[in-house]
Amino acid sequence: MIHSFSNLLINWYNNNQRDLPWRNTSDPYKIWLSEIILQQTRVNQGLPYFNKFVSQYPTVQDLALAPEDEVMRLWQGLGYYSRARNLHECAKSIVKEYNGKFPDTYNELLKLKGIGKYTAAAIASFAFGQAVPVVDGNVFRVLARYFDISEDIAQPKTFTQFFNVANELIPQNQAASFNQALMELGATICTPKKFDCGNCPLAQDCMARIHHKQSELPVKKKKIKVKNRYLYYLIWLNGEKLAMKKRGPKDIWQGLFDFDLIESKIALSTEEIFEEVNKHHSNAEVVEISEPVKHILSHQRLEAVFIELKSNNEKILNDSNLQYYTKQEVEELPKPRLIENYLTRKYF
DNA sequence: GAAACGTGGTT
DNA sequence: TAACCAAGTTT
Numbered sequence: 431m432i433h434s435f436s437n438l439l440i441n442w443y444n445n446n447q448r449d450l451p452w453r454n455t456s457d458p459y460k461i462w463l464s465e466i467i468l469q470q471t472r473v474n475q476g477l478p479y480f481n482k483f484v485s486q487y488p489t490v491q492d493l494a495l496a497p498e499d500e501v502m503r504l505w506q507g508l509g510y511y512s513r514a515r516n517l518h519e520c521a522k523s524i525v526k527e528y529n530g531k532f533p534d535t536y537n538e539l540l541k542l543k544g545i546g547k548y549t550a551a552a553i554a555s556f557a558f559g560q561a562v563p564v565v566d567g568n569v570f571r572v573l574a575r576y577f578d579i580s581e582d583i584a585q586p587k588t589f590t591q592f593f594n595v596a597n598e599l600i601p602q603n604q605a606a607s608f609n610q611a612l613m614e615l616g617a618t619i620c621t622p623k624k625f626d627c628g629n630c631p632l633a634q635d636c637m638a639r640i641h642h643k644q645s646e647l648p649v650k651k652k653k654i655k656v657k658n659r660y661l662y663y664l665i666w667l668n669g670e671k672l673a674m675k676k677r678g679p680k681d682i683w684q685g686l687f688d689f690d691l692i693e694s695k696i697a698l699s700t701e702e703i704f705e706e707v708n709k710h711h712s713n714a715e716v717v718e719i720s721e722p723v724k725h726i727l728s729h730q731r732l733e734a735v736f737i738e739l740k741s742n743n744e745k746i747l748n749d750s751n752l753q754y755y756t757k758q759e760v761e762e763l764p765k766p767r768l769i770e771n772y773l774t775r776k777y778f
Numbered sequence: 779g780a781a782a783c784g785t786g787g788t789t
Numbered sequence: 790t791a792a793c794c795a796a797g798t799t800t
Contacts, residue, residue: 468796475786475795498792509784546798566796586779613796622794623789652780654793682783727784728794767785 435576435632436601436608442631448473448618448685452481453610458532458557459490465549466517470510473617490504491530493521502764503679503684509767511684516544534558547589552609561605563596565589568616573621574648575638575745584652654729659736660697663689663772664714668744671754672777673746674763683731683766689736690752697722697733715740725768736772 447453450473452464463483466478482504487493493501498518505514520543524532532553533539539550547565554560563569570583573595581588600608609737619626625644638644666673666689674687692706700719707714720736746752755763757777765773 465796470783470795471785472787472795507785509786512783513797516798544798548797552796564796567794568796584780610796617796644800650793653797655781656792680782684783726786726791729782729784 431498435635436604438631439611439615440601440604441608443607443614444743446618447610447614450477451484456557458534458553459667460484461518462520462532462549462553463546465552466513466544467508469513469549471508476508479505481776490521490524490532494519496526497764498685499764503762506686506764506770507767511764513544515685519543520545532557534560536560536562541758547593548665555605555609559605561600561602563593563600563605564609564613565592566613566616568613568620569596570648571622572612572616572620575644576632576636578637578641578643578647580649582651583648584650636643646696657730658695659730659732660694661732662692662694662703663734663736664691664707664711665666665689665736665738666752667717667738667740668754671756672760673752673754674760674765675751675753681730682727686724686766686769687763688766688769690746690749698735703707703735703737707739711746712740714746720772723768723772732768734768734772736776 439576455461464476467479467483483493486504487496496518498515501518502511502514505511505517523542533542534554534557536550536554539545539553540547545553551564552561555564561570570592573579573592574581575581577595578634579591579595581591583592596612615630615632619630623635623645627636627639627644628641630636633639638647647657673690675690676681676687677685693711694706698706703719704716707716717738717740719738723734723736725732727736751765761778
């Protein structure tokens with residue numbers, strides 16, 4: 431039965447896999463790059479970024495030598511920016527401590543920044559043929575349904591259970607195909623909502639299909655709490671130059687550039703915004719206030735208001751947190767999507 | 779071990 | 790349309 435699971439799956443994969451650029455190589459650098467980009471990210475969203483990175487940095491040495499802001503800028507718009515910082519740090523570590531060659535085992539790969547259990551298994555199996563199972567959202571779903579496993583996949587300890595199940599199934603000599611096949615099935619056939627059991631190679635013995643429980647599996651109990659934040663951006667214009675500020679650690683958009691801002695836990699009226707601005711910058715002259723812009727993220731609902739001000743104010747001009755850039759320079763800065771969208775409409 | 783981290787697509 | 794999900798990792 432287990433034999434049949436893997437054979438049916440791999441056979442299906444051989445005939446139905448999508449043609450993706452990182453599947454046409456055994457270069458661990460490109461495989462690693464694709465895996466980092468694809469963390470929590472759909473293929474269609476990640477594909478253009480993969481091509482940009484390969485084109486800009488053909489080898490891990492090229493990436494390691496790049497300035498961090500350039501790497502962040504290339505990552506701009508993809509989200510989860512710690513991936514970009516870790517990517518860069520990992521590249522430097524590979525060049526410096528591993529003589530430019532990726533380690534070829536699961537346990538060694540795990541030591542690198544930005545590489546966790548999933549990515550280590552992916553690289554070890556895809557690039558080096560090591561028989562370690564990948565466990566990602568797709569694998570959780572396919573296995574939970576096929577074997578009718580109702581453990582809560584939001585619990586970290588459940589990972590081990592699924593890892594062990596996959597480990598029993600993975601063929602020693604076809605680890606790469608097995609891993610990719612399991613994920614491909616989850617991504618294209620055994621999808622969360624509109625699953626396509628009619629075209630599934632594993633439908634025959636799938637417990638969820640037999641008992642009509644596809645919609646109930648996998649079980650995921652954790653609910654994300656959404657926080658509201660109100661951002662009042664102060665846009666200081668000094669002649670043709672624009673003030674930008676690099677965001678610090680321990681918050682959203684770490685290391686990216688946005689405007690000076692006043693943050694509030696509640697929405698402010700126009701009058702309250704004026705008061706708040708005056709409290710912080712008594713000499714400031716408000717030129718224009720934008721309509722609120724809603725920016726929906728997974729954990730936060732952001733409402734941003736853009737306030738243009740005249741900065742004949744010494745304190746502002748000399749504020750060490752703020753740096754003034756020409757519009758040309760601002761274009762080169764890594765910025766969160768929200769700011770990029772605003773600047774594009776307003777200035778570029 | 780829970781919470782934080784982005785953005786875009788889907789239902 | 791609000792909620793869920795996507796080739797997860799870090800703290």
